[in-house]
Amino acid sequence: MTARRAVIIATGGTIAMKYDEEKQGLVPACTGEDLARAVPGLGEVADLEFIQITNIASCGMTPEIMWRLHEEVDRVLARSDVSGVVITHGTDTVEETAYFLDLVHSSEKPVVLTAAMRGAGDTSPDGPMNILCAVKAAVSDETRGMGVMVCLNEILHAAADVMKTHAANPATFESPWWGPVGYVDCDRVVIRRKPICVKRIRPEALGARVDIVKAMTGSGREYIDFAVSQGCAGIVVEGFGRGNIPPGMVPGIADAVGRGVRVVIVSRTLAGRVLDVYGYPGSVTDTLRAGVVMGGELSAAKARIKLLLALSDNPSIGREDLQSLFD
Numbered sequence: 563m564t565a566r567r568a569v570i571i572a573t574g575g576t577i578a579m580k581y582d583e584e585k586q587g588l589v590p591a592c593t594g595e596d597l598a599r600a601v602p603g604l605g606e607v608a609d610l611e612f613i614q615i616t617n618i619a620s621c622g623m624t625p626e627i628m629w630r631l632h633e634e635v636d637r638v639l640a641r642s643d644v645s646g647v648v649i650t651h652g653t654d655t656v657e658e659t660a661y662f663l664d665l666v667h668s669s670e671k672p673v674v675l676t677a678a679m680r681g682a683g684d685t686s687p688d689g690p691m692n693i694l695c696a697v698k699a700a701v702s703d704e705t706r707g708m709g710v711m712v713c714l715n716e717i718l719h720a721a722a723d724v725m726k727t728h729a730a731n732p733a734t735f736e737s738p739w740w741g742p743v744g745y746v747d748c749d750r751v752v753i754r755r756k757p758i759c760v761k762r763i764r765p766e767a768l769g770a771r772v773d774i775v776k777a778m779t780g781s782g783r784e785y786i787d788f789a790v791s792q793g794c795a796g797i798v799v800e801g802f803g804r805g806n807i808p809p810g811m812v813p814g815i816a817d818a819v820g821r822g823v824r825v826v827i828v829s830r831t832l833a834g835r836v837l838d839v840y841g842y843p844g845s846v847t848d849t850l851r852a853g854v855v856m857g858g859e860l861s862a863a864k865a866r867i868k869l870l871l872a873l874s875d876n877p878s879i880g881r882e883d884l885q886s887l888f889d
């Protein structure tokens with residue numbers, strides 16, 4: 563049988579970092595190829611190719627780099643000799659890049675993002691096992707049609723659900739309320755559920771600015787006005803509970819919508835839908851009157867990615883069409 567082929571696209575992250583005396587901390591030090599070559603047995607799982615897109619901490623990730631990744635992924639997955647793609651990334655923002663790539667994904671072949679909480683030179687680094695599992699998942703028949711996933715700690719998460727939940731512990735990634743989609747065992751990849759209702763958005767280029775404004779107790783309209791003044795085409799407002807916000811923010815939202823800015827409300831809770839169950843000032847009933855779209859179960863970071871792609875695809879998308887994308 564011909565060996566399976568995976569392409570590893572490296573972007574940086576702690577997985578590729580080592581301690582630097584001069585800088586007094588972990589800094590990028592290894593390429594994707596360096597990392598893969600140090601994983602025992604990886605060559606028996608698949609033939610590998612390497613692309614180094616960046617070597618940055620993922621706090622420096624941008625939508626533009628995500629777009630470049632998307633173009634590389636499309637190009638690589640169009641090849642008949644490639645079974646899947648692995649992307650190495652920092653853990654801080656991997657859930658955003660994964661979600662971006664999932665929304666624009668168009669192949670039956672999987673993309674698996676992996677990362678590490680410990681540096682490549684640390685005692686007991688988690689990177690090597692994570693890379694091994696990610697490559698196994700990327701070339702497995704079981705993951706065809708699963709879209710984009712994140713794999714750490716032998717666990718596979720759907721891009722839409724995964725979240726970094728702990729600042730330091732290697733068991734940081736969870737899919738709150740829904741759980742993982744599967745796991746990578748020694749002998750095979752086990753899939754327990756498949757993502758459903760993924761609405762894909764494939765703009766021809768990125769062309770919109772979308773910012774997040776977080777509601778605070780006592781917030782007024784200032785940060786909404788600021789986002790509008792910066793030329794945002796969309797704003798994601800992270801509210802409380804069912805999506806309720808301080809009443810003082812609502813006039814700013816109504817004015818923003820009046821100027822053609824799309825405003826999506828999400829919740830700072832880990833799970834559950836934004837909904838118009840209350841009738842008081844600042845409730846979703848109130849902000850719906852002001853013209854917002856309800857962001858469903860998405861985190862602010864992921865809703866921002868979705869709104870960015872939707873507005874890039876169609877800058878004049880109607881409110882109803884936008885709402886149906888978030889439903």
Ligand code: DAS
Pocket residue numbers: 574575576577618619620621651652653654655677678679680
């Ligand atoms: N250094 C951080 C990052 O690049 C954290 C990590 O990768 O674990 O996101």
